[in-house]
Amino acid sequence: MLKDTQQSYGWLTISLHWLTTFTVLSMFALGLWMVELDYYNPWYKDAPHYHKSIGLLLAAVLILRLMWKLKQVKPAGIGKPWEQRTATVVHAFLYLGLFSLFLSGYLISTADGRGIDIFSWFTLPSLGQWFANQEDLAGDIHEWLGYALIALVAVHAGAALKHHFINKDATLKRIVKPLTPIKDPK
Amino acid sequence: MKKTLLAASLLSTLAFNSVAADYVIDTKGAHASINFKIQHLGYSWLTGRFNDFNGKFSYDAATPTTSKVNVTINTGSFDSNHADRDKHIKGEDFLHASKYPEAKFVSTKVEDLGTGKLKIIGDFTLHGVTNSIVIEASKIGEGQDPWKGYRVGFAGTTRIALADYGITYNLGPASTYVELELQVEGIKQ
Numbered sequence: 001m002l003k004d005t006q007q008s009y010g011w012l013t014i015s016l017h018w019l020t021t022f023t024v025l026s027m028f029a030l031g032l033w034m035v036e037l038d039y040y041n042p043w044y045k046d047a048p049h050y051h052k053s054i055g056l057l058l059a060a061v062l063i064l065r066l067m068w069k070l071k072q073v074k075p076a077g078i079g080k081p082w083e084q085r086t087a088t089v090v091h092a093f094l095y096l097g098l099f100s101l102f103l104s105g106y107l108i109s110t111a112d113g114r115g116i117d118i119f120s121w122f123t124l125p126s127l128g129q130w131f132a133n134q135e136d137l138a139g140d141i142h143e144w145l146g147y148a149l150i151a152l153v154a155v156h157a158g159a160a161l162k163h164h165f166i167n168k169d170a171t172l173k174r175i176v177k178p179l180t181p182i183k184d185p186k
Numbered sequence: 187m188k189k190t191l192l193a194a195s196l197l198s199t200l201a202f203n204s205v206a207a208d209y210v211i212d213t214k215g216a217h218a219s220i221n222f223k224i225q226h227l228g229y230s231w232l233t234g235r236f237n238d239f240n241g242k243f244s245y246d247a248a249t250p251t252t253s254k255v256n257v258t259i260n261t262g263s264f265d266s267n268h269a270d271r272d273k274h275i276k277g278e279d280f281l282h283a284s285k286y287p288e289a290k291f292v293s294t295k296v297e298d299l300g301t302g303k304l305k306i307i308g309d310f311t312l313h314g315v316t317n318s319i320v321i322e323a324s325k326i327g328e329g330q331d332p333w334k335g336y337r338v339g340f341a342g343t344t345r346i347a348l349a350d351y352g353i354t355y356n357l358g359p360a361s362t363y364v365e366l367e368l369q370v371e372g373i374k375q
Contacts, residue, residue, distance in 0.1 A: 039357050111269035135273040
């Protein structure tokens, strides 16, 4: 039940998937909101602090998730071959987008040599300035990637819903709850 | 060496037929800086500078009122030693460096206040808005440098209201204006 099977994802994969979903959507909303805050807003300092802390902790979670994923059996693909291929590409870009977001976000705040405080737990050190106008360039990329990722999430979720409601297959069900082999997923 | 020294001293003493010399601001050797300070919440001064700018001026000690100054600042080079803040200041809320990459000062008139003090009046363009400002300047010194060149240096201050340049982001009542402090050394061409 914890591990993935040929038919379904297991509890750990499922938990990590929805933890990522919830965090990504929250960070997107928080990010959009915090950049509009005026200077005297009580959240002016805390909102970016939480955005950075949670975002970078998600990076750690995602690394663990990938390590776990590599050790699991891959549940068999559902749908037409082109759908399966597309799904694989979208999944790859979701991971790539997330890691690019972590990196670009990290590069904004560490451009001046200061590390990033992860809550008041520890400080992720800076690796210094990598290129000129780093905070501006990394900032633009971070913003652009944020929108692109959410667009990709919409495609990903839309495809899952299409499989659930139109094809009526197990695509969505098996990432909500582990399906037992006895029960035919179709 | 002696001859050039003599020529230089002759030139500077012969006020009546002197022509203002042209100087290039020594940004290459970084003997010039454009610094600013703005109050933080009314509790302290926050300082920083523009790292990238260039300019030239003409000046003659005998006829300072004929002086001219021209400085161009790369607004994207704003540096307050804090990446997140610099990103914010260079962004749309303040300098909007992507849209207004340059700030500019062009002198229109120079008044001699005596004892090396000058009033430099000119047009300052920032954030796409041009206003006339007055820089209170004073000469620090002038003469030969040890490497066969000739230099003159000034310090100047001015104060600008952010709202005058269409920058209206609310930083609080104590932070509506910026003090600019300019250190300029020119090398004679």
